[in-house]
Amino acid sequence: DIQMTQSPSLLSASVGDRVTLSCKASQNIYKYLNWYQQKLGEAPKLLIYYTNSLQTGIPSRFSGSGSGTDYTLTISSLQPEDVATYFCQQYNSWPDTFGAGTKLELK
Amino acid sequence: QVQLKESGPGLVQPSQTLSLTCTVSGLSLTSNSVSWIRQPPGKGLEWMGVIWSNGGTDYNSAIKSRLSISRDTSKSQVFLKMNSLQTEDTAMYFCARKRVTTEGILDYFDYWGQGVMVTVSS
Numbered sequence: 001d002i003q004m005t006q007s008p009s010l011l012s013a014s015v016g017d018r019v020t021l022s023c024k025a026s027q028n029i030y031k032y033l034n035w036y037q038q039k040l041g042e043a044p045k046l047l048i049y050y051t052n053s054l055q056t057g058i059p060s061r062f063s064g065s066g067s068g069t070d071y072t073l074t075i076s077s078l079q080p081e082d083v084a085t086y087f088c089q090q091y092n093s094w095p096d097t098f099g100a101g102t103k104l105e106l107k
Numbered sequence: 108q109v110q111l112k113e114s115g116p117g118l119v120q121p122s123q124t125l126s127l128t129c130t131v132s133g134l135s136l137t138s139n140s141v142s143w144i145r146q147p148p149g150k151g152l153e154w155m156g157v158i159w160s161n162g163g164t165d166y167n168s169a170i171k172s173r174l175s176i177s178r179d180t181s182k183s184q185v186f187l188k189m190n191s192l193q194t195e196d197t198a199m200y201f202c203a204r205k206r207v208t209t210e211g212i213l214d215y216f217d218y219w220g221q222g223v224m225v226t227v228s229s
Contacts, residue, residue: 034215043201043219044152050213087152091214095167098152 002026002090006099012107019075022104023088028068032092035073038101039084048073049085080106083101109133111141111202111220118226119192125225129185129202134218136160136178140205141185142216143176145198153198157205158185192227199224 003026013019023033025050031051046055048064051071061076075082083106088099115127129141136158143155156166158176167175175188185202200223203216 032214036216043203043221044216045219046215046217049215053213055217089152089215094165096214097155098154102152 001095002029002093002097004088004090004097005027006086006088006102008102009100010103010105012105013078014107015077015078015080019078019104021073021086021104022035023066023071023073023099025069025071025090025092027093029090029092031067032090033064033066033071034089034091035062036087036089037082037084038087043088078104078106109204109218111204111218113159113200113202113220113223115200115223115225117224118228120229121193123192123225124188124190125192125196127187127200127202127223127225129187129220131183131202131204134204135182136183136185137179140167140207141178142203143185143187144201144203145196146201146222147195147198152162155187194227197225197227 005024007022033051035048037047038044047058047062052064063074066074085101085103087101110132111221112130121127138160140159142157146152156176158164158178164176173191174188177186204218206217208212
């Protein structure tokens with residue numbers, strides 16, 4: 001199975017900060033990567049699909065990039081409602097696998 | 108609008124079988140695929156398996172020998188059965204629509220249920 005490693009595991013940032021979350025795959029996943037946001041006690045929500053496509057209804061401050069094994073989720077200006085855990089997921093190889101998540105908190 | 112809702116027992120004894128139901132509205136199961144995904148407390152997500160729109164199934168090899176996914180299209184329900192439960196199977200269990208485009212370029216989980224917490228304990 002492809003291993004997905006997210007860093008950092010915990011990130012503290014201030015409102016208005018530009019925030020970058022990292023996801024690294026154990027092998028080339030050819031941009032077949034999605035990002036999800038999970039708020040406490042809720043189901044995950046799809047944010048970004050196929051590396052950089054914004055899901056309908058998601059604010060434009062969220063963006064994704066990357067290629068090969070290295071991928072990034074960026075929040076251009078952190079808002080209080082962005083406090084959550086963020087997961088990456090690859091679908092290049094069976095089975096789909098998720099990273100362990102980055103927990104984003106306010107400083 | 109699209110809704111998925113999981114239901115099932117909150118407590119299962121070790122070695123017993125877990126049975127969960129995902130009731131879907133706003134989607135036809137004959138043209139949509141549904142996956143089960145679980146999340147142990149405080150941990151990450153594990154994809155368990157999928158029932159495709161054509162009724163075929165695929166499972167995570169790590170749990171394939173214990174898992175079965177089926178459906179009743181007339182009731183818009185998807186079922187999960189997993190046997191020989193152990194304490195490490197304690198988790199929140201989610202069902203989610205797995206959208207896959209024909210060429211496979213796009214493949215994601217865009218609609219999720221709220222999840223059902225299952226505790227394995229005697």
